[in-house]
Amino acid sequence: xxxxxxxxVSTGKAKTSAKYKRARVRHFLFxxxxxxxxxxxxxxxxxxxxxxxxxxxxxxPQWPKAFDGLRIGHVSDFHLGELLPLDxxxxxxxxxxxxxxxxxxxxxxxxxxxxxxxAPLLEAMAGxxxxxGAALVLGNHDELHCADTVxxxxxxxxxxxLRNDVLEVHHHGNRLTIAGIxxxxxxxxxxxxxxxxxxxxxxxxxxxxxxxxHGAIDRNIPLTLSGHTHGGQIAMKNRxxxxxxxxxxxxxxxxxxxxxxxxxxxxxxxxxxLRINCPxxxxxxxxxxxxxxxxxHESPAPAGGNGKRPT
Ligand SMILES: [Fe+2]
Numbered sequence: 001x002x003x004x005x006x007x008x009v010s011t012g013k014a015k016t017s018a019k020y021k022r023a024r025v026r027h028f029l030f031x032x033x034x035x036x037x038x039x040x041x042x043x044x045x046x047x048x049x050x051x052x053x054x055x056x057x058x059x060x061p062q063w064p065k066a067f068d069g070l071r072i073g074h075v076s077d078f079h080l081g082e083l084l085p086l087d088x089x090x091x092x093x094x095x096x097x098x099x100x101x102x103x104x105x106x107x108x109x110x111x112x113x114x115x116x117x118x119a120p121l122l123e124a125m126a127g128x129x130x131x132x133g134a135a136l137v138l139g140n141h142d143e144l145h146c147a148d149t150v151x152x153x154x155x156x157x158x159x160x161x162l163r164n165d166v167l168e169v170h171h172h173g174n175r176l177t178i179a180g181i182x183x184x185x186x187x188x189x190x191x192x193x194x195x196x197x198x199x200x201x202x203x204x205x206x207x208x209x210x211x212x213x214h215g216a217i218d219r220n221i222p223l224t225l226s227g228h229t230h231g232g233q234i235a236m237k238n239r240x241x242x243x244x245x246x247x248x249x250x251x252x253x254x255x256x257x258x259x260x261x262x263x264x265x266x267x268x269x270x271x272x273x274l275r276i277n278c279p280x281x282x283x284x285x286x287x288x289x290x291x292x293x294x295x296x297h298e299s300p301a302p303a304g305g306n307g308k309r310p311t
Contacts, residue, residue, distance in 0.1 A: 020144045023113055030272035031083060046083065046273035051092050051280040053099060059288035062222035062259045064203055066174035067287070073101030073130065074283040076208075076227025077267030079141060080121055081112035084269040092268050092282065093124040099284050103132035103169070103176075106159070107227040107265070108139025108183065108208035115145050119153045126158035132169045135160045137180040139208035139228060141271075162206060164197045179221075180206040191215035210250040213262040223287055224262045226250075231266030235278040240266070243278060252278070 035042045073096045078089050096104070104125060111118050125134050136159050142150045151161045160167050162180020169176050179202045181193035190207060194215035198205070203223065205216050210226035231252035232243025240252040248264075255262040265283045 017144070020113070023141070023144050026271075027082075027113060035273065042273050043082075046270065046275075047085075047088065049275060049280065051095060051268055051282060053095065053284060054281045055284050055286070056254055056263060057286040057288065058223075058254060058256070058261045058263075059290035060222035060259045060261055061290045061292070062203075062220055063287055063289045064174065064176065065289045065291075067171070067176050067203070068289040070132075070176075070287050071099070071102045072204075072225070072285045072287060073099055073104045074107065074225050074263060074265055074285055075104070075125075075268055076107040076225075076265045077109040077139065077230055077269050078121065079109055079112035079267075079269030079271060080117055081114065083112060083271070083273055086117045086120060089121050089268070090124050093121065093128065096125075096282050097128045099282070101128075101130050101284065102171075104128065104130045104134035105178075105204070105206055105225050106134065106136040107206055107225055108137050109141040109227065109267070109269070110136070110139075110150055110154075111145065112141055112269070112271070113144060115142075115149050115153065118150055119157065122154045122157035122159050132171060132176065133160060134158070135162055135167055135178055135180060135206060137162050137206045137208055138183055140183045140185075143183055164193055166197060166199070166202065176204065177202050178204045178206065181212060183208050184211075185209065187211045187214050191218070194219065210248060210262060210264045213250055213255065213257075213260070216262070217257050217260045220259055222259060222261060223285075224260065225285070226262065226264050227267050229264055229266075230270060231264075231278040233266075233270060233272065233274060233278050234276045237277045240278065 136154050154161045167178045179198045184190045190212040202221050205221045205224040207226050208228050213224050216224040229245040229248050229251045232245035235243035245251040250264050266281050268280050
């Protein structure tokens with residue numbers, strides 16, 4: 001495993017860092033305060049909303065033929081805590097299990113402010129026993145309290161944690177190469193992590209920040225999965241990428257450039273208790289090898305998906 005300086009900044013007494021304190025203030029202003037003023041109505045309404053399963057199918061000539069039809073259960077941004085209590089998070093994992101994914105990819109922000117209760121969630125994720133396992137990259141919120149603790153809890157549970165690291169999974173003698181990078185804020189910093197982590201032949205890149213897509217395009221990586229934006233949580237009706245996550249170009253949904261594809265999930269949890277035209281989601285992604293016989297542009301798969309399990 002390649003070690004990165006980011007490890008150093010994401011560990012230690014992060015609990016008292018300025019970032020952690022700012023996050024607590026934000027949590028008070030956008031969640032605790034409005035909820036108290038509304039007599040608890042804001043939170044009750046938020047917690048009554050369902051998490052939807054979204055089916056997406058896409059393809060790339062770069063995707064290995066042996067994994068044509070791989071079904072990836074992509075979850076992100078649980079923000080486990082007040083906005084997503086453990087019992088609801090476990091229910092989401094059960095929903096994910098019902099889809100029988102071949103591989104589970106979690107793109108970070110497992111926790112919101114503290115890592116309490118992360119262990120049962122991560123154990124439930126690993127407990128689904130997806131044939132190709134479960135892999136996780138950490139997000140900026142995972143780093144607020146103690147990234148090393150979240151990482152250790154995941155590893156203990158049986159979830160592979162990719163911190164500027166590459167994982168090879170094998171199925172019937174075929175190899176799928178998955179890279180996962182550290183949280184980074186800018187396109188340039190994401191690209192630096194990709195350069196430090198990815199050699200040739202990465203099939204799947206996991207990055208909390210979708211800004212990694214630029215680096216993935218440069219390396220012809222066929223599929224990148226990201227979260228972080230939450231789809232803005234407030235979006236235009238039927239236009240998921242038109243939302244308030246203005247700091248991002250790729251805010252929600254599926255994107256394509258050259259042979260590279262990006263899916264940005266709207267996430268499972270929230271950082272403030274409101275979602276408009278942007279439901280919390282589990283993304284079931286069917287990834288296909290494009291041998292030239294498919295239409296040039298991908299489209300969402302019909303509900304229920306039509307992917308076959310990898311051969
Ligand atoms: Fe998040």
